[in-house]
Amino acid sequence: MSRLLSTEFFKLRGKFIAVFIVMIIFAVVGVLCSMSIEGTFYLGLNAYATVFGSIFCGMAGVSISQDFANNTIRNKLIMGHTRFNIYLSYQIAFAVLTFLMTAVFIGAYILSGKIFSDMESFQADQPAPDMLKFYRDNFFKTLPVYLVAVPALTTLGVFTSMTLKNSLGGVLTMILLFALFFWSTMGEIFIFSGNKFLIFVNTILPSSQIYLMQIFSEESDFSPVKYILLSTAFAVVLITLGYAIFRKADLK
């Protein structure tokens, strides 16, 4: 497993160095933009988490699809690595790097916020004051949720590409992500509709969790622990299902 992980990190080093730089730039630019409307600092992080969730999930899908398209995944099997280790190494590599990059972004965002903006300058006369007040009060509680939800989204990219086993895996991952985020935007409607099943499904999906944190208010049932557990459960189910399919799959 360590050999597979070492190889994955080696292969991904270039991409993640680029993403690391982009993260820092986005964090600083995000904070500077949020200075124009007071209070949006707290919501800004959420918007970026949505974008990064998509980017990392898409990167996982595209990168693994390339391994199938170039047939380089064969090399791992031929030299005796087990399918379990191969699947898990992809997942761990992307989850760890996504976690680190999300942490880098959050750190850079907060640091930039301290330097360029007064994080405490929230004023109650801003639009939707209740939501912003709630968001500011719960800001630090939401951070662990991002740190789990964003890496958990990569399980979708790994699952899709490992199941499709061809170059279309990356494309389908992106399509599924758009579908998931579209579903997420329906979250507010689900809450209003009171349909418990839809609300439950919506809460399970890490993409929806990220979106839900945008529309929280004091009446919302926000529990970071619950969200983290559900994101973890989402990841475990997708990894188990993905491996079960990959374990028996015929490769070319």
Place this chain on the structure above:
Amino acid sequence: MDYVLQTNSLCKHYTHFKALNGVTMHIPKGSIYGFVGKNGAGKTTLIRLICGLQYPTGGDFELYGVKNTDKKISDSRSRMGAVVETPSIHPNMTAEDNLKIQYRLLGMPSFDGIQELLTLVGLEHTGKKKAKHFSLGMKQRLGIAIALCGNPDFLILDEPINGLDPQGIIEIRELILKLNHERQITVLISSHILDELAKLATHYGFIDGGRIVKEMSAEELEQACQKCTHMTVTDTKILARVLDSMEISYKILDDTTADVYAKPNFSQLALALSKENCEVISMEEHDENLESFFVNLVGGANHE
């Protein structure tokens, strides 16, 4: 005899298609095993099963004496290298980086052997050129270099000379012979270019319709293939008389052509014919080569 690989009634059945239907084959240690079969005969499927890319639906195989159902088969696989159909390379990386990836996967302590491998396959001067800009022959050689990482003692090459130009074919042939002779690597090589295979193989396995129809050594094949010289002369009656006097077997085809078996002293033959006013117009070595042997074995075009 020690066998690197033995298969026992190996089957791979899909819903409506039997790709392998009870394949039993034996690859002796140190041999170059030519795996011959038509398109769709099951060559690549068998190679995929051995490499662990697919699972058999029946039968089993032993790699270095370890059964495919044994968990230790992974350890046995680490002793082999393979190029299945197309070379498995990272196109956006240099040849050296491709080998580094393979070294990492193998858990090699250092990258010391990489330059030696690149030299062995003739890619030592590729520098920073990315693999996607390589010619087909270079990609094939890089694929073989990747397969050779970790010093395997069994190499599987699936159609390694497909699409190569004559120079590329010669290079790959020489490389395979070098690996077999100098490193004692057992090679399983499947190819459609049968005459080319005949220049390499020490053993043959003929597969058709998902079954091995014959396994034989190169010596046995040579015996099975009758060599002859196709002669065109002015009068085959005189030729027949002269050959009879020299006790050489032959077959008269028409008034001017005949097939002469064995290898007579052609100077003496020409001289003897000349004395009887019979001219030799042309002589052409003609043998039942691997190709025609294979066609006869599997039934040729009618069999398709």
